[in-house]
Amino acid sequence: MEGVLKGFFVVGMVLLAGYLLARYNVLGQQGTKVLSALSFTVGLPSLMFSMIVTRHITEVLSATGLISIVTAIACMAIFAAVGALRRWGTRRTVIGALTTGIVNSTNLGVPLSAYVLGSATYVTPIMLFQLALLTPVALTILDLADPKGHKLSVLKVLSTPFRNPVTVAAMLGILLSALDVKVPELVLAPVSLAAQMTVPLMLIIFGMSLHGLTLRGGTGEAAPTAVAVVLKSAVHPALAWALAAFVFHLDAFSTFVVTACAILPTGQNVVLYSIRYGVGQALAQSTAVITTVLSVPLLLGAALLFG
Incomplete structure (x- = not known):
């Protein structure tokens, strides 16, 4: 239990730093956009490539990894169905679906996995799935969903994944990992x-985005936010627990690992994508904030239940 609180404290202090930067306008009006561009074009591609290329892609196929994939896809599919029925728009629905399927496996999952579960490797399958498979597909859809309604050429459709630094890094990492290519240290180090x-x-960036954010329904995002929060904080962990306990028949500790990973709140990279693509920012930010707050008692409850 102490490990859970410690992980949240570490993350909270950095979030607070970001909030204060925005509160006192240290980086100016364009600060969030500049940092988002830096993270999207340099940081995220570097993280994806270095993590994927140093691991074998078959790690995603473990039992815990498979459960994480199935539950994430299920929650995103439910949100997508609701979004289609409510006509929330393709890009907005994609961002909302990502808030239910992408967990904070890096910023929060790694420290919590290390402190609570004893090893950071438990979140590796989730990170690989999110970075190598889920994110490239989602970003490709965001790129292809032209908000002006122009007809896309076949060439533009086929070339979309190759014009995005995140998807390029993921595909290159997967290719080298599948071919078992050893990347020279001189190349991998930088x-x-x-x-x-x-x-x-x-x-x-997430902390900065919280400045001025209100969680009232006035933004027009109350309904999609409510759906996203219920799916992420209730349906996602419940599905993970049910699959682990009754379908895969995992032991108590493995069931706790799967459930704890599903409880992890919406990943901050979804907020980054919403800022980058200029859509669903209030939805992504509000869902990330609410699920982060809810994850504290949920993780403590899971620790007591399986502890």
Whole structure:
């Protein structure tokens, strides 16, 4: 239990730093946009490549990894169905779906996994799935969903993944990992160094985005936010627990690992994507804030239940 609180304290201090930067306008009006661009074009691609290329992609196929994938896809599919029925728009629905499926596996999952579960490797399958598979597909859809309604050429459709630094880094990492190519240390070292800025940078961006944010329904995002929060904080962990206990028949500790990973709140990279693409920012920010707050008692409850 002490480990859970410690993880939240570490993350909270960096979030607070970001909030104070925005509160006192230290980086100016364009600060969030500049940092988001830096993270999106340099930090995230570096993180994705360095993490994927140093691990075998089959790690995603473990039982815990498979459960994480199935539950994430299920929650995103439910949100997408609701979004389609309510006509929330393609890009807005994609951002909302990501808030239910992408967990904070890096910024919060790594420290909590290390402190509570004893090893940071428990979140590796989730990180690989989110970075190598889920994120590239989602960003491709965001790129293809032209808000002006112009007809897209076949060439533009086919080239979309290759014009996005995040998807390019993921695909290159997967290719080299699948071919078992050993990347020279001289090449990997600077990439890994650049990747190290991503976690604190994304936390700072998220903290800055909280300044001036209201969680009232006046933004027009009350309904999608409510759906996203219920799916992320209730349905997601409940599905993970049910699959682990009754379908895969995992032991108590493994069931706790799967459930705890599902309880992790919405990842800050979803906020980054919403800022980058200029859509669903209030939805992403509000869901991330609410699920982060809810994850504290939920994680403590899971620790007591399985402890």
